[in-house]
Amino acid sequence: MLEHFLGGLAVVLQPLNLLLLTSAVFIGFIGGALPGISGVILVVILLPVTYGMEPTTAFMLLTAIYGATVFSGLITAILYRAPGTPEAVMTAFDGYPMTQQGQAGKALGIGVLSSAIGGLVGTVALIVFTPILASMALRFSSPEYFALAILGLTVVASLGGRLIYGLIGATLGLLIATVGIDPLTGTSRYTFDNLNLAEGVGLIPMIVGLFAISEVMKRALDQDSHQPLKKVRIKIFDLPILRQIGGTLTRSSLIGVITGILPGIGASTAAMVSYSEAVRWSKHPEKFGKGAPEGVAAPESANNAAAMGALVPLFALGIPGSGTTAVILGAFIMHGLQPGPMFMITSSDLIYAVFAGLFIVNFMILLFSKPFIALFTKLLNVPYSALGPLIVMCCIVGTYSVRNSMFDVWLMLGFGVLGYLLEKLKFPLVSIILGLVLGPIAESELRRTLSMSQGDLSILFTRPISATLLIVAFLLLAVAIVTPMVKRLRNRPAASSSSEQRSNP
Numbered sequence: 001m002l003e004h005f006l007g008g009l010a011v012v013l014q015p016l017n018l019l020l021l022t023s024a025v026f027i028g029f030i031g032g033a034l035p036g037i038s039g040v041i042l043v044v045i046l047l048p049v050t051y052g053m054e055p056t057t058a059f060m061l062l063t064a065i066y067g068a069t070v071f072s073g074l075i076t077a078i079l080y081r082a083p084g085t086p087e088a089v090m091t092a093f094d095g096y097p098m099t100q101q102g103q104a105g106k107a108l109g110i111g112v113l114s115s116a117i118g119g120l121v122g123t124v125a126l127i128v129f130t131p132i133l134a135s136m137a138l139r140f141s142s143p144e145y146f147a148l149a150i151l152g153l154t155v156v157a158s159l160g161g162r163l164i165y166g167l168i169g170a171t172l173g174l175l176i177a178t179v180g181i182d183p184l185t186g187t188s189r190y191t192f193d194n195l196n197l198a199e200g201v202g203l204i205p206m207i208v209g210l211f212a213i214s215e216v217m218k219r220a221l222d223q224d225s226h227q228p229l230k231k232v233r234i235k236i237f238d239l240p241i242l243r244q245i246g247g248t249l250t251r252s253s254l255i256g257v258i259t260g261i262l263p264g265i266g267a268s269t270a271a272m273v274s275y276s277e278a279v280r281w282s283k284h285p286e287k288f289g290k291g292a293p294e295g296v297a298a299p300e301s302a303n304n305a306a307a308m309g310a311l312v313p314l315f316a317l318g319i320p321g322s323g324t325t326a327v328i329l330g331a332f333i334m335h336g337l338q339p340g341p342m343f344m345i346t347s348s349d350l351i352y353a354v355f356a357g358l359f360i361v362n363f364m365i366l367l368f369s370k371p372f373i374a375l376f377t378k379l380l381n382v383p384y385s386a387l388g389p390l391i392v393m394c395c396i397v398g399t400y401s402v403r404n405s406m407f408d409v410w411l412m413l414g415f416g417v418l419g420y421l422l423e424k425l426k427f428p429l430v431s432i433i434l435g436l437v438l439g440p441i442a443e444s445e446l447r448r449t450l451s452m453s454q455g456d457l458s459i460l461f462t463r464p465i466s467a468t469l470l471i472v473a474f475l476l477l478a479v480a481i482v483t484p485m486v487k488r489l490r491n492r493p494a495a496s497s498s499s500e501q502r503s504n505p
Contacts, residue, residue, distance in 0.1 A: 173435020
């Protein structure tokens with residue numbers, strides 16, 4: 001294994017390939033930082049460019065863009081609460097409050113370091129444990145996927161605010177997820193005979209609308225004048241902060257790797273699950289959503305680790321682990337290659353060159369992110385009256401480019417208005433996204449489970465992994481419900497005794 005990796009590293013370190021990787025990283029930076037554009041779009045755009053390339057060079061380029069895009073979504077998520085990619089949605093939850101508190105440089109430094117560490121952990125795991133991780137993924141069937149989705153939905157209990165709002169938001173997301181063509185029967189559901197809804201409500205229009213457009217509306221209607229930050233100093237290696245987030249980085253990177261290798265789950269789900277676990281393990285969960293450094297470190301380390309982990313089922317099983325890896329799978333087929341169990345043997349040189357390239361890309365992120373982010377932070381000096389329309393324009397172009405659909409643009413603007421109104425109620429918008437992301441997984445896998453068991457739900461509790469996941473989900477939700485009740489009961493005697501002391505001086 002080490003010999004193969006060193007051989008791949010020798011290929012990567014060739015001057016032309018290093019130049020290619022550097023170019024890919026900057027392309028990924030730009031595409032990921034612009035709201036509405038994602039790794040999928042960039043890889044699709046560049047597919048024709050790879051037609052005439054040698055396969056090893058082509059896939060080094062595509063995977064490097066993929067890794068860089070997952071990272072750079074944090075830039076606009078932290079600075080403007082406009083996630084550049086779906087993977088960066090959770091990063092905005094604490095990164096943007098840090099910017100509002102004058103700590104944009106600190107948030108960006110944490111994000112860069114966490115992304116690089118998560119990516120390196122994911123890449124090392126990819127290189128060392130590919131056969132083991134692939135065999136673990138094979139143990140998961142429909143009952144386990146359904147149980148994992150239910151566990152992910154319990155994140156609403158840790159998102160801040162009232163639990164009932166989180167549950168309503170998740171339910172709304174689940175309802176929206178049912179719009180479109182039924183994946184198993186092919187019948188239309190809630191499309192109202194509108195062909196634009198046949199493919200369902202797009203994740204990009206919803207995310208961009210709820211987060212970016214609603215924030216532009218909020219800032220435009222704010223009576224207070226916007227005071228831009230004059231200078232943002234990004235400090236990537238801050239020892240006190242590293243000590244504070246060390247446990248979160250370790251835990252979230254492992255969550256990202258494990259989640260990433262499960263086909264169809266994706267880096268966005270990994271970010272949500274890791275954020276939830278960061279809240280649950282924190283001694284001060286009330287700080288999350290208000291600018292907690294762990295709230296930036298958890299999703300960024302997890303989504304980058306998951307992005308690397310998603311390549312495991314692609315190479316070992318021929319099953320894409322995410323939307324972008326599905327496009328990369330198409331690129332493999334286009335080049336006459338078929339990933340699968342024999343791929344590690346027949347194309348080991350190509351695979352280890354890609355692995356070595358991803359390893360180098362994570363160091364390039366550390367090296368080039370600071371000067372690149374400096375260009376974006378200069379936008380903070382632009383008056384919001386000019387910056388707001390620019391953000392809206394980028395959102396419109398990015399959203400339209402996904403499916404070349406003006407309907408998606410109107411949908412995005414509609415979700416922007418909805419997001420603005422819900423924020424007035426202190427509603428956790430992330431819970432809606434959570435329902436939309438996990439809804440299709442939960443529905444399709446539950447129906448497959450029932451088909452496997454001929455309608456017997458007991459299969460969920462007779463399989464050890466699914467039973468464990470469901471029990472953990474139930475316990476976490478129960479704790480979230482019971483804990484506030486216990487606190488209120490404890491506070492009542494204290495409140496009554498203090499009122500008695502005031503009445504009897």
